[in-house]
Amino acid sequence: MGKSQKKKAMRRHNPMRVPDNHLPPGLSAAAETxxxxxxxxxxxxxxxxxxxxxxxxxxxxxxxxxxxxxxxxxxxxxxxxxxxxxxxxxxxxxxxxxxxxxxxxxxxxxxxxxxxxxxxxxxxxxxxxxxxxxxxxxxxxxxxxxxxxxxxxxxxxxxxxxxxxxxxxxxxxxxxxxxxxxxxxNLVPFLICFLVYREKLPLSAVASAAQCLYVLTDDNPPATEELRTNGSYTSVLWSIAQGQPAADDVRGLTLKVLATGTLRNISPLPPLTVASAVDIEDEIVLPLLQPLLASISLPEVSQQIQTLVEKQASVPQIESLSLKHTPKSDNKSPTELELECFENRLRTIQLGLEILTSVCATLPDSEIPPEDDGGEEEHEDGDEMDGEEDVDAQMATDETPTTSRSNLSRFAFLVPSLLSLIEPTHLSFPPPGSPSIHPPTTSALGAIHLCALECLNNLFLTLVTSRQSLTDAEKSRGATIWGSLWTSLEKVGDPRVAKSTKEQKLFWEAAVGVLWGVSIVFKGVIVPEEDQVQLLMSLSDAYTENDQMKVKLVGTLECLAQHLQSISANRTIASYLVSLLPAGTPDQASVESTLQAASALIDIYSDETAPYDINFREDGILGGLVDAVEPIRKLVRGINKKRPGGIELKRRGEEIRDNLVDFIKYRRSLRL
Structure with a gap:
């Protein structure tokens, strides 16, 4: 039951390399600093x-x-x-x-x-x-x-x-x-030329050409078709993807990752072209990305960068803007070159995560039919600055085909690496109002954390749609994964604090989607901690203008409430969900979270033999559901089917309305 963000092939992150959001708005603040x-x-x-x-x-x-x-x-x-x-x-x-x-x-x-x-x-x-x-x-x-x-x-x-x-x-x-x-x-032939003659050209220009090709072929048919249908072009990409750069060749590794990502963007390749018979994801992408993501320790890199920054600060900086002393354009000190190398390494990790997120968004293969966008309006020109769409799709319906465990297990080994990449370092989130000691590192770390979270989000949505029963070993890992997520969230800080930064809030918003996916996969396994439950409810109340986030939080709480032995937590969560049910004139701005709350209560108390069902009987939850029937009917009638995703939302609303009526009849018939 429930709704979730669609497994999306996100647009790439292009954050500010040198953020200025620690400054108050306006030119006067910039002039002062x-x-x-x-x-x-x-x-x-x-x-x-x-x-x-x-x-x-x-x-x-x-x-x-x-x-x-x-x-x-x-x-x-x-x-x-x-x-x-x-x-x-x-x-x-x-x-x-x-x-x-x-x-x-x-x-x-x-x-x-x-x-x-x-x-x-x-x-x-x-x-x-x-x-x-x-x-x-x-x-x-x-x-x-x-x-x-x-x-x-x-x-x-x-x-x-x-x-x-x-x-x-x-x-x-x-x-x-x-x-x-x-x-x-018509840039494709121009860019390919740099890759063809990569041995004779400066690597920076070659890498930029590869990066541009990768971006141009990301869900962009004109460039994709031109590249995939030219055998000589695909041969060049294949040659680079098959290369073995030296261990310390960061730019060479980046070039290989870009070529691999571009091959994936343009696959499947036409018959008789190079690599047309190769499974790009299984044989090229995953064998490259898994060791790449496991190869880095963000805390160690952050510490090394801090040491270099302190070393650089100890050297007197002599600046002159006189015409006699033309400012340098490309002469960099050894320390600056080391910092640049670390930044390039971090950006390569970010790139690998972006490719992997896209891979996870397509699983399980083509078995899941295309889904509606769930009611989120799209900008006609797609010009939103974050480059992403926050869309919803139906998740885990009875008609969802089963995916074999082998298809999913190939991604299970990625979870430990991804969890390590979401854990913030001391350079990830500078104190509010304070600049980073090295802004490019902070920007790269923030992008890595978000990409890793989005990858985890898609990965767990895949596990949800697989509808496979968990083994005992997998169940035991659920609590570990849940604990790792909360460890990272605690290091980021409380998003409800007035001084929390935009980056901290973005981290939390991405993490909430992961929490929901994990809680569904390990439903009944994760023990709901009181402080976590309280925080999730508080966040839900705070998202008055973002109903999509509220849906995810309500869905997470729904899963936590189904831990059989946690009767007290179940009572707390159920009471909160009942408070979200409409009374009188319903609020159309919160239609999806309202429907989610009603659906959650039905799911939680669908088994009257569960130990926590005592809360349903003693706390009068049936009465709250009865009172909500008519307002929910009005809420569903008010859904505008002409809005993007309105048809799917209307269908879902009608289904929950009917389920609510049937559930009330069933619970009354039990006479408990």
């Missing part, structure tokens, strides 16, 4: 200079002063630095164009979806598309004879190519509007 605000006016002034050397200097200076500095980035945004840099992409001097592209690249990576959205709205794609032929020409010159290629060609291949491709990648994740515009640029 920025130590470089006095450097901004001369930079903007020289950006418009008639001297190309000054324009070049200004573009490079932007990249330098925003480094790990969200206050200064916000101030520059307020001064329209994005629009000014986009203009410089059409500059008459090639070096200015290269450095303007580099500055925009750094801005869109550090600023995430919001800044990418600003870039798209200011028409950055128009000049970017004109740069593609120029890069292709320089690439041809360079590949023909790298040593004799003009210096300008080398600079374009080594610097501009990486920046332009990275912007296409980031903008592809921003909105469907941006993605549709990028589809018209």
């Amino acid at each position: 920025s130590k470089k605000k006095d450097q901004i006016p001369p930079i903007l002034q020289k950006m418009e200079s008639t001297d190309p050397a000054e324009r070049k200097w200004a573009c490079v200076a932007v990249s330098n002063i925003i480094q790990n500095d969200p206050s200064t980035r916000r101030l520059l945004q307020g001064k329209n630095v994005v629009g000014i840099l986009i203009t410089r992409l059409s500059d008459s001097e090639e070096e200015v164009v290269v450095d303007a592209a580099g500055a925009l690249r750094n801005l869109c990576i550090d600023g995430g979806y919001e800044l990418c959205g600003e870039m798209y709205n200011k028409n950055v794609l128009a000049p970017l598309k004109t740069l593609v032929p120029k890069i292709a020409q320089a690439l041809s010159q360079y590949l023909e004879n790298p040593k004799s290629a003009p210096e300008s060609a080398q600079k374009i291949v080594y610097e501009m190519a990486d920046s332009v491709i990275t912007m296409f990648w980031c903008l592809s994740e921003t909105s469907n509007k941006a993605l549709n515009t990028i589809n018209q640029a």
